[in-house]
Amino acid sequence: MKPRRFAKVEGKLPGPKAQAVVKKTAKYVSPSISRFYPLAIESAHGSLVKDVDGNQFIDFAAGIAVLSTGSTHPKVVQAIKSQAEKFVHFSYTDFYYENLVELSERLVSLVPGSFQKMVYYGNSGAEAIEAAMKLTRNYTKRPLFLSHSGAFHGRTMGALSLTASKPIQRKGAIPLIPEVVHFPFPYCYRCPWKQTFPECDYYCVDYFKEQYLEKFVPVDEVASYFFEPIQGEGGYVPAPPEYFKKMEFLRKEGVLFVSDEIQTGVGRTGKFLGVEHFGIVPDVVALAKGIASGLPLSAIVAKAELMESWKPGQHASTFGANPVAVEAGLATLDVIKSEHLMENAKKLGVKAKKRFLEMKEKYEIVGDVRGMGLFVGVEIVKSKATKARGDAEAKQIIDYCFNHGLLVIIAGRNTLRFIPPLNITEDVMDEGLDILEEGIAAVNSTTTKA
Numbered sequence: 001m002k003p004r005r006f007a008k009v010e011g012k013l014p015g016p017k018a019q020a021v022v023k024k025t026a027k028y029v030s031p032s033i034s035r036f037y038p039l040a041i042e043s044a045h046g047s048l049v050k051d052v053d054g055n056q057f058i059d060f061a062a063g064i065a066v067l068s069t070g071s072t073h074p075k076v077v078q079a080i081k082s083q084a085e086k087f088v089h090f091s092y093t094d095f096y097y098e099n100l101v102e103l104s105e106r107l108v109s110l111v112p113g114s115f116q117k118m119v120y121y122g123n124s125g126a127e128a129i130e131a132a133m134k135l136t137r138n139y140t141k142r143p144l145f146l147s148h149s150g151a152f153h154g155r156t157m158g159a160l161s162l163t164a165s166k167p168i169q170r171k172g173a174i175p176l177i178p179e180v181v182h183f184p185f186p187y188c189y190r191c192p193w194k195q196t197f198p199e200c201d202y203y204c205v206d207y208f209k210e211q212y213l214e215k216f217v218p219v220d221e222v223a224s225y226f227f228e229p230i231q232g233e234g235g236y237v238p239a240p241p242e243y244f245k246k247m248e249f250l251r252k253e254g255v256l257f258v259s260d261e262i263q264t265g266v267g268r269t270g271k272f273l274g275v276e277h278f279g280i281v282p283d284v285v286a287l288a289k290g291i292a293s294g295l296p297l298s299a300i301v302a303k304a305e306l307m308e309s310w311k312p313g314q315h316a317s318t319f320g321a322n323p324v325a326v327e328a329g330l331a332t333l334d335v336i337k338s339e340h341l342m343e344n345a346k347k348l349g350v351k352a353k354k355r356f357l358e359m360k361e362k363y364e365i366v367g368d369v370r371g372m373g374l375f376v377g378v379e380i381v382k383s384k385a386t387k388a389r390g391d392a393e394a395k396q397i398i399d400y401c402f403n404h405g406l407l408v409i410i411a412g413r414n415t416l417r418f419i420p421p422l423n424i425t426e427d428v429m430d431e432g433l434d435i436l437e438e439g440i441a442a443v444n445s446t447t448t449k450a
């Protein structure tokens with residue numbers, strides 16, 4: 001075990017204070033929340049987190065890709081404080097405020113597309129998706145939506161209708177919106193058609209045309225196609241490079257493209273949006289999570305022509321664009337720019353991925369490594385040959401990490417996700433990667449012996 005500078009865990013977890021928090025949470029908070037391990041947080045700064053018993057952890061989860069500028073970045077905290085002293089809320093549904101104009105101008109210029117754009121604000125990712133569903137239906141006057149299996153777009157009834165990553169998310173909530181057609185995502189490591197990339201020559205696109213559009217989906221009734229450029233909750237799965245370009249034939253049929261950038265956006269992949277790696281410009285972009293470094297804020301940025309199809313009163317949200325969250329959003333964008341966080345994500349992402357690829361060579365249970373910037377998935381399997389999913393092994397690894405002072409969580413069933421704050425420093429990241437490798441090595445030796 002290498003010496004630790006940042007991760008400090010004393011004794012067995014959870015400690016006594018964390019145990020008490022966990023017990024009371026179970027009594028008063030909805031059991032619908034699923035957690036990986038009993039971390040009860042006392043404070044967090046940058047990429048380091050303290051629990052209520054005084055243990056310190058390295059953060060490879062960033063509040064699920066939310067803490068883009070790390071925890072309590074001084075400039076974000078200052079922006080929140082200053083705005084809170086001026087006014088905390090007034091509701092953009094009925095009144096005007098200046099910082100909202102400024103954030104909208106910034107978002108419109110950061111989102112690609114040489115056309116005019118406008119912004120709608122909500123509080124959560126799901127709300128952004130709901131807005132995009134309503135907007136694209138309203139503009140096209142068409143009823144259908146396209147989405148992928150493995151997709152995660154949120155948990156409210158509309159967004160949930162697009163979501164298809166785990167049955168438990170829908171359990172007890174059906175019927176949902178029936179006008180959603182799901183089709184397979186090009187998950188190359190587990191190709192649904194048992195093909196190999198690139199020899200497959202994008203058979204996935206042909207299959208969609210032949211088995212969906214030619215058989216049962218009237219394309220002229222499709223309003224929009226929702227996609228995550230790199231599936232998040234589905235297991236950190238990037239589409240192959242030309243996939244979305246090949247799907248662009250749908251646009252000639254009047255189908256609008258909605259890129260869900262709720263997890264991949266705001267610099268996480270080394271570019272402002274994940275879709276920028278794929279050479280297409282969507283009609284609508286959904287943002288949330290990292291946009292305000294932890295304050296609830298979401299947005300859709302859409303072609304002005306689409307937004308202008310909405311009449312006053314057609315859609316709104318009382319808490320959307322809360323002025324304190326908007327200030328946090330402005331400070332987040334400032335910090336990303338002035339501290340070169342996209343460059344950091346790119347640079348450290350290359351280093352981390354190299355290390356994960358070395359682990360793939362060394363350990364039988366590391367099946368696949370994929371992603372961009374500080375958005376990397378490491379798929380754990382029982383053996384490379386069978387690719388049998390290592391659900392239990394992935395859980396053992398993240399438990400090992402937790403017990404040794406590193407916070408890592410799982411995406412999908414068996415993929416470790418590496419999503420630290422965009423301003424993680426190299427020394428903290430390296431120590432976290434050492435702990436993660438120790439965990440993988442330990443589980444690898446028990447799995448391969450068994």
Ligand SMILES: Cc1ncc(COP(=O)(O)O)c(C=O)c1O
Nearest residue numbers: 124125126152153154232262263
């Ligand atoms: C890609 C994507 N879309 C939508 C959502 C839903 O966001 P929220 O939980 O803020 O509603 C998430 C959340 O994980 C997500 O990852």
